[in-house]
């Protein structure tokens with residue numbers, strides 16, 4: 286038997302029926318706050334408008350009114366509408382391209398300043414925004430109990446125990462069987478994930494379908510064609526453990542937390558620290574410097590200074606730093622011996 290149509294379902298249930306695409310699109314439209322998110326929703330809407338147009342025209346034809354030509358233009362109603370849609374689509378794409386270029390600039394600035402970037406990904410409503418808020422104390426973040434609360438990629442600075450400052454990137458949540466048109470228009474917002482130093486997969490372990498959600502997120506990440514080392518180094522966080530009394534993860538290498546209550550955050554920060562240092566080729570070193578020279582101020586500028594132990598009788602200090610391989614190379618060149 287063929288699947289029942291929307292009309293048949295509506296007749297059987299006595300309520301209006303919407304398909305997944307329309308529902309998700311509606312949620313996106315309600316939650317889109319920035320210009321970019323609104324443009325992406327508008328772009329995703331075009332195929333829907335196009336198929337509605339076809340349906341309406343078919344309906345017109347069945348009504349026996351035939352295709353109507355707009356006076357003198359030689360174009361039918363359908364052709365005019367299609368042309369307008371095409372023009373609208375081109376306009377949206379152009380505006381999105383402009384915004385994307387702007388984002389590339391941000392990315393370059395970020396790289397120059399060498400802040401490691403940690404991307405939080407996960408199923409919608411798993412607690413990504415709540416976790417970033419807990420890790421950074423950023424009160425501007427608004428976690429909400431709804432699907433797709435976050436539609437824009439934003440970055441938030443936080444400090445790790447090594448004193449390293451990292452940027453946490455909050456991303457749009459994943460959904461299994463996300464309609465194709467939406468994947469296409471929102472893939473752009475996930476571009477930043479490919480440029481991060483570490484990916485954190487946040488999971489809501491209190492959700493009855495936690496396993497299915499994980500499979501869906503992993504499949505989506507695979508579809509993004511991320512660099513292999515980024516996928517291999519991915520950290521898994523089990524969130525909302527406060528809702529599962531006595532929770533113990535069965536898998537190795539996962540960190541259980543409650544982003545809402547702040548449980549497990551110290552352990553998570555320690556794991557993040559180690560993972561970020563490894564992923565970005567940074568190391569923790571203790572360097573002996575002369576206090577008279579420019580070495581100490583150079584290190585403050587180019588590395589993260591954790592501790593300075595002054596040895597007055599030598600006019601020197603032992604400085605513990607987190608330093609990238611390239612910065613350490615420069616240091617050796619500038620201050621030989």
Ligand SMILES: Nc1nc2c(ncn2[C@@H]2O[C@H](COP(=O)(O)OP(=O)(O)OP(=O)(O)O)[C@@H](O)[C@H]2O)c(=O)[nH]1
Pocket residue numbers: 407408409410411412413414415416427428429430431432433434435436456457458459524525526527528542543544545546
């Ligand atoms: N009990 C409990 N609730 C949590 C926890 N973390 C997040 N929540 C709640 O889960 C809901 C969703 O949180 P968000 O941080 O908005 O989730 P998100 O992953 O950013 O969601 P999207 O942006 O929609 O993808 C909110 O109501 C949070 O208060 C937790 O550790 N425990």
Ligand SMILES: [Mg+2]
Pocket residue numbers: 413414415428434435455456
């Ligand atoms: Mg969010």
